[in-house]
Amino acid sequence: MRIGIVCYPTFGGSGVLATELGKALAQKGHMVHFITYQQPVRLNGFIPNIFYHEVQVPTYPLFDYPPYETALASTMVDVIKNNNLDLLHVHYAIPHASAAYMAKQILKKEGKTIPVITTLHGTDITLVGRDKMYAPVVTFSINESDAITAVSQNLRDETFKHFKIEKEIEVIVNFVDVSRFSRKPIDAFKKVIAPNGERILLHASNFRKIKRVQDVVKIFAEVNKQKPSKLLFVGDGPERSTAEDLAKELNVFDEIRFVGKQEQMEDILAIGDLFLLTSEYESFGLAALEAMAAGVPVVSTNAGGLSEINIPGETGYMSDVGDVDSMSKQALSILKDDATLKLFKEKAAAHAKKFDITNIVPVYEKLYERFL
Numbered sequence: 001m002r003i004g005i006v007c008y009p010t011f012g013g014s015g016v017l018a019t020e021l022g023k024a025l026a027q028k029g030h031m032v033h034f035i036t037y038q039q040p041v042r043l044n045g046f047i048p049n050i051f052y053h054e055v056q057v058p059t060y061p062l063f064d065y066p067p068y069e070t071a072l073a074s075t076m077v078d079v080i081k082n083n084n085l086d087l088l089h090v091h092y093a094i095p096h097a098s099a100a101y102m103a104k105q106i107l108k109k110e111g112k113t114i115p116v117i118t119t120l121h122g123t124d125i126t127l128v129g130r131d132k133m134y135a136p137v138v139t140f141s142i143n144e145s146d147a148i149t150a151v152s153q154n155l156r157d158e159t160f161k162h163f164k165i166e167k168e169i170e171v172i173v174n175f176v177d178v179s180r181f182s183r184k185p186i187d188a189f190k191k192v193i194a195p196n197g198e199r200i201l202l203h204a205s206n207f208r209k210i211k212r213v214q215d216v217v218k219i220f221a222e223v224n225k226q227k228p229s230k231l232l233f234v235g236d237g238p239e240r241s242t243a244e245d246l247a248k249e250l251n252v253f254d255e256i257r258f259v260g261k262q263e264q265m266e267d268i269l270a271i272g273d274l275f276l277l278t279s280e281y282e283s284f285g286l287a288a289l290e291a292m293a294a295g296v297p298v299v300s301t302n303a304g305g306l307s308e309i310n311i312p313g314e315t316g317y318m319s320d321v322g323d324v325d326s327m328s329k330q331a332l333s334i335l336k337d338d339a340t341l342k343l344f345k346e347k348a349a350a351h352a353k354k355f356d357i358t359n360i361v362p363v364y365e366k367l368y369e370r371f372l
Helices: 013-027 068-083 093-109 135-143 153-162 187-193 213-226 240-249 265-269 286-293 304-308 324-335 338-355 357-369
Strands: 002-006 031-036 050-054 087-091 116-120 147-150 169-171 199-205 229-235 256-260 274-277 298-301 316-319
Touching: 002 013, 002 068, 002 093, 013 031, 013 050, 013 087, 013 116, 013 286, 013 357, 031 068, 050 068, 068 093, 087 093, 087 357, 093 116, 093 135, 116 135, 116 153, 147 153, 153 169, 153 304, 199 213, 199 265, 199 286, 213 229, 213 240, 213 274, 213 324, 229 265, 240 256, 265 286, 274 286, 274 324, 286 298, 286 338, 298 324, 316 324, 324 338, 338 357
Parallel strands: 002 031, 002 087, 031 050, 087 116, 116 147, 147 169, 199 229, 199 274, 229 256, 274 298, 298 316
Antiparallel strands: none
16 A cells, blocks of 8 residues: 555654554555654654655745645645555644645545545644634544544544544554563663662653643652652653752752653663653553553553553552642552562553554554555
8 A cells, every 4th residue: 555644743642653653554565655844753764665755834924824734735735646645644633634635625626536544642632623713624624534543432532522523433542562662671771870779760751731740750759758769751841841940849850860852762661660641631641551561560640541551550550630649659559669560560561562563553454445
């Protein structure tokens, strides 16, 4: 198949999943064309069946805001025509689904039919898409898609709850490449972070308010009182400075490392003992699943789709949003001794295998084949 994939090229879950899906499809012999404004961060290394098409957005004094959606639709048309694509798979509704609809109508006038599959990922539905300035277009473009998928049952339910969707939404869960994350820790790296054998806690996100990174700092401060630990913050964003200030206030700043955006998460997760995810909402929680694949248990909130992957007492624990006291106790119960921690690590890794990429990619292939 000749597949066009449209996504955000960033570290967010939608871009990561779209890129990993494209790479897996290419390795199975499909021709995959990425269409976005810059090369996706997970698209590293040469893969013969993958092609990248950059969306160029001309700037003119007339425009206060460059019309990316229009440029994206035009690029879609060119890539589809020049490479005779069989279908478009767009990830994240805004603006990809509406741009795909425009491209589809342009091509229809020229006698070419291109199926469009839209995958919903989270904030395109639960946050941005609900804005009254976007909701009518989001609803229309989703309904005009030939197929709609969501990455969790929770997200599917939320979409039907808040939008007048006239078609079925199929749940195809997020996946993880277990083979990539199942690796031994680099001892030298671990000793630099935890020279005295301290427990290593992790958090990775885009540091937006919805991630509640201050709660991560508070949990760590409580854990560190009873169990000597280190905390690695991976990622960057608007709430990073707030987290840094709170860490100083709680006198744990010297025990925390803010390492910024990192591509090789498998090397970082390999040295971890516990992953903290304190979000107000997660449509799925791909970061948590990657942690489990690396054998790292998860203490998280019970928001959104997290209950679909985090099994209390096995892969970790869950608490209500903002319940720092409960999450601190849960973290300590996992980290209290080596035997308990080892058991949680083993169960987390075993559970992640259910979401292995080899199980999920064929589901997407079957979906594509329905339109060819």
